[in-house]
Amino acid sequence: MTAPSDARARGTRLPRVRRRRQLLAAAQEVFVARGYHAAAMDEIADRAGVSKPVLYQHFPGKLELYLALLEEHSEVLVEKQREALESTDDNRQRVIASFRAYFDFVAGDGEAFRLVFESDLRNLPAVREKSEETFQRCAELIGAVIRQDTSISDEEAHLLSIGLVGMAETSARYWLNNHGSVPKDAAEQLVARLAWRGISGWDLQRAAGEQD
C-alpha cells in the first residue's frame, strides 16, 4: 500500500542531514505501522536502505528516535490548533475551524497522528507526559476562548475543554477508520455543530434556571 517511500538502492551515500531526515521518515513509517514495541530497528534501517549502525550514528537509541518523532508531531497538532483558533473572531467559526484542524491532523502526514494518539509506550513517563502535555495545551487554547465569553469557573471551563478535545480526537479517528461512509467536510460540520450547540449561550441557560 502507498509504495513505501524509498528503500533506496542501498548503495547511495547521503550527506548527514539528508540521511537524518530520511531515517526519521523511515522510522515514522515503521512506528506508525507496527507501534513502538513491534517496530524493529533493523526494519527501520532496511526501509531506509541502510544498515543498523548508521541509524545509531544519528540517534543514540530507539527511544530517542521515537521521542524525536513524537515531539515533532505533537508540536504540529498544537500549532494547527492555535492557527485554527486565531483564524477568526467569530466563536462559531472558531469551533468549526478547531474541529477541522483535528480532522486535518488525523488525515495528514502518513497517519503520524497514531504516534500522538495511539502510542503503545504511554506507560513510559517521558511519553505519557508528552502526550498529556499536548492534550492539555490543546484544551487550554480552547479553554481560554470559553473563559473569554462566559462566567464559568476556570476549572469547569478546563474540564469542558477536555471533553471537547476528546470528542474531536475520537470522532476524527473514527472518521478516518471508516472513510467513505461520510465525507470529511460533513463529518467536521456535524461534530462541530454538536459542540457549538453544547457551549454557545452557556451563561444564558444557567441564569435561566438550568432547565432542559
Place this chain on the structure above:
Amino acid sequence: MTAPSDARARGTRLPRVRRRRQLLAAAQEVFVARGYHAAAMDEIADRAGVSKPVLYQHFPGKLELYLALLEEHSEVLVEKQREALESTDDNRQRVIASFRAYFDFVAGDGEAFRLVFESDLRNLPAVREKSEETFQRCAELIGAVIRQDTSISDEEAHLLSIGLVGMAETSARYWLNNHGSVPKDAAEQLVARLAWRGISGWDLQRAAGEQD
C-alpha cells in the same frame, strides 16, 4: 498504595477455581500498573504468591491471560452503559446516567479501565478488535436513543454517538487523573450538560435553518 492484595504466604495451596480467580486478580494489578509489555509473568506469579508454572497451568500464555481480563472488563462497561440507558425514559436523565456510568467505570475496580482504554497492545488485531467493538457497542446504544427522537440519518447519528462516547471517556479519564480539583458529581453533571445541550432539540434547530 492500597496494600497490594494478597502476596500470600507462598505456601498455602488452593483449589483450582479459587487459584484461578486469584491469578486473574494478580494479573490485573500488574497489567494495570505496568501495561502489557512491561508486565512480567514472573511478577504476576510472585504477586499471587506462586511460581510461574502454576500460572501456565491455568492459562496457555501471557496473551490469553490478558485477553481474559480485557474481555471481562469490556463486558462490564457495556453492561453499565446499557443499564444507565434503561434506567429512565427521560432523555435528559439518560444522558446524565450515561455519563455517570462512564465515570463509575473509570473510578471502579482497581483502575481496570486502563485495560480497555489505554491498552498498549492495540496493535495486535485481536485486542484492537475487542477495544473497537466495545466502543462501538457503547456508541450504538446511545445512537439508538438519538435515532429514536430525531430524524437524523443513521450514519450521522452514529458519528455523533462516537463523539459523545469519546467525550465521556476522555473527560472521565481526565477527572480521575486530577482527583480533588472537581468532585465526581459536579464533573459528571457538567459534562452531561454539555452533551445534552448539544443534542437536545437537534431537529428543531435544523428545521429553523441551521443558524447559531
Place this chain on the structure above:
DNA sequence: CCCTCATCTTACTCCGGCGTAGGTTCCCCC
C-alpha cells in the same frame, strides 16, 4: 500406614531484538 494424584517448585532452554566492535569504501581537497 502408604499410594495416588493434584498442586506447586527449582532451574533451566530458547529466542528476538537492541546496541556495538572493528574493518571497508568512497569522496574531497591539498
Place this chain on the structure above:
DNA sequence: GGGGGAACCTACGCCGGAGTAAGATGAGGG
C-alpha cells in the same frame, strides 16, 4: 594522486523475559 575523514558494512555480544522439563510435597482414600 594520495592522504584523511566521513559514511557505511558485516558480524557479533548480550540480556530480558516467555515458556518448559523434571522433580518435590501434601492431602485424602483404601
